[in-house]
Amino acid sequence: MEDLISVLKPSERLKLKLRCLYEKQGYRKYEMSRFEEYAFYLENRNFLIDKSVITFTDLDGRLLALKPDVTLSIAKNYRGGEQRVYYTENVYRPDRAGRSFKEIEQMGLERVGSLSPDDESEVVSLAAQSMRLVSGDSMLEVSHCGFVGGLLAAVTDDARLKAELAALISEKNGQGVARLAAENGIAGKQADALEEAAALSGSFAEIKERAGSICLSDEAERALTELEALDSAVSKTSGLCDVRYDLSLHGAEDYYNGVIFCGYVRGLPFRVLSGGRYDALLCKLGKNCGALGFALYLDELQLLYGDDAAGRDETC
Amino acid sequence: MLTVALPKGRLGDKVYARLEAAGYICRDMTDESRKLVFENEAAGVRYLLVKPTDVCVYVERGAADVGIAGKDVICETEAKVYELLDLGIGKCRMAVAAKRGFTDNPGRTLRVATKFVNIANKHYSDLGRNIDIIPLHGSIELAPIVGLSDVIVDIVESGSTLRENDLVVIEEFMQISARFIANVSSYKFKEAEITGMVSALKEVEK
Numbered sequence: 001m002e003d004l005i006s007v008l009k010p011s012e013r014l015k016l017k018l019r020c021l022y023e024k025q026g027y028r029k030y031e032m033s034r035f036e037e038y039a040f041y042l043e044n045r046n047f048l049i050d051k052s053v054i055t056f057t058d059l060d061g062r063l064l065a066l067k068p069d070v071t072l073s074i075a076k077n078y079r080g081g082e083q084r085v086y087y088t089e090n091v092y093r094p095d096r097a098g099r100s101f102k103e104i105e106q107m108g109l110e111r112v113g114s115l116s117p118d119d120e121s122e123v124v125s126l127a128a129q130s131m132r133l134v135s136g137d138s139m140l141e142v143s144h145c146g147f148v149g150g151l152l153a154a155v156t157d158d159a160r161l162k163a164e165l166a167a168l169i170s171e172k173n174g175q176g177v178a179r180l181a182a183e184n185g186i187a188g189k190q191a192d193a194l195e196e197a198a199a200l201s202g203s204f205a206e207i208k209e210r211a212g213s214i215c216l217s218d219e220a221e222r223a224l225t226e227l228e229a230l231d232s233a234v235s236k237t238s239g240l241c242d243v244r245y246d247l248s249l250h251g252a253e254d255y256y257n258g259v260i261f262c263g264y265v266r267g268l269p270f271r272v273l274s275g276g277r278y279d280a281l282l283c284k285l286g287k288n289c290g291a292l293g294f295a296l297y298l299d300e301l302q303l304l305y306g307d308d309a310a311g312r313d314e315t316c
Numbered sequence: 317m318l319t320v321a322l323p324k325g326r327l328g329d330k331v332y333a334r335l336e337a338a339g340y341i342c343r344d345m346t347d348e349s350r351k352l353v354f355e356n357e358a359a360g361v362r363y364l365l366v367k368p369t370d371v372c373v374y375v376e377r378g379a380a381d382v383g384i385a386g387k388d389v390i391c392e393t394e395a396k397v398y399e400l401l402d403l404g405i406g407k408c409r410m411a412v413a414a415k416r417g418f419t420d421n422p423g424r425t426l427r428v429a430t431k432f433v434n435i436a437n438k439h440y441s442d443l444g445r446n447i448d449i450i451p452l453h454g455s456i457e458l459a460p461i462v463g464l465s466d467v468i469v470d471i472v473e474s475g476s477t478l479r480e481n482d483l484v485v486i487e488e489f490m491q492i493s494a495r496f497i498a499n500v501s502s503y504k505f506k507e508a509e510i511t512g513m514v515s516a517l518k519e520v521e522k
Contacts, residue, residue, distance in 0.1 A: 173400070
């Protein structure tokens, strides 16, 4: 067995380790078709990271798409009950420069059903454990869409202004937030809270007091309370990467609706994991339940592992 | 150690002077050499001299932890970076200019010559105006003079180039200045160093 393992590339060993982790937690492998009806993606465009999709006409005349996303298919095929699945799939999206399509290998995990806070902490812990398996020098950054969402709802009803302020907060552009707030008559505590939200990051203990002092609404307060409970539960799990909080992270408005998180590895320029709560997608598909999951972008790890097995990371 | 992408040229000189005053000294930088990488381990800083339009690429893709780029470059490249400080230097405006006496006819497509294709597209998309973008790499002012375009979208600093070519600004829509940006992942792992540099730069500004 050792001989067999020794010939595996680091990325292959990582996938085995992750499968082992997810199976031990009761998650089952989900296999899916490479194609999906294009109309399905068209109806749910707001839930796609990139709206561009490769389409082709099947032999029976149906317009199909090469899968640009896995979560949508899992949500579509959910038939009730408690679903715990993980997957390793290729998806097809435009490359970063937007010049051509790219095949992207993803490994991910989804939990669908009537989710309790314990279920939520289980998935976030699995994300942090996954990051620890990816690299010994990695980080999971956690936030809650309701925090910035709650602040923005308290200061304006204008959807366009909300979107502009949200974009500046996620860029950590505190001066830009202050400028735009002033131009739109938002002042005092409200303006200060928005500016502060752009800079709020650290361990939960480090951000708790500052975040608590700028909650402008019940929604923001609820988000903070949920994060506190989550932090308390997650911190009891072993084998985690560094877990930190950054409340400027609030995700795409249409997609995520609760806890949200991203994974980073020192030395890699882009996030390698992203996930969160996406009940709104299930709701749009007429399924009244909760959903939470994450995807690990295996192609982003190529720089970490090098060209072959010579660059093995012992954490794998 | 922080790797800083600095724009070559006038803006870079001004920015380096600000960084030097903030304590991030690298004496070799002032040499008349063709070197592109300068390092001062004691000050914990390594500078990369890059083309101003490439700063965002170096930072977004992690070759540099932080950098200084014009707001025009950040918007045009649509780089996903943190924008941590407006340095308030290299101030200018993004503007629409046309030949003196030009009147826009909303009944037909507006021909727009520009180096800033994404910025121009977004501006006119926000206005709901149908346009035909003509991408150029230089001498933008020539386009309306020879009938290649109706208007240009370009950076205006003093306005003297426009005046000399009998063009006038018909709209200004973006304030531009040099911004201190950071790679998102670098920020997670080097937050104290990066925020320390931001604070030092703010202090110098005072």
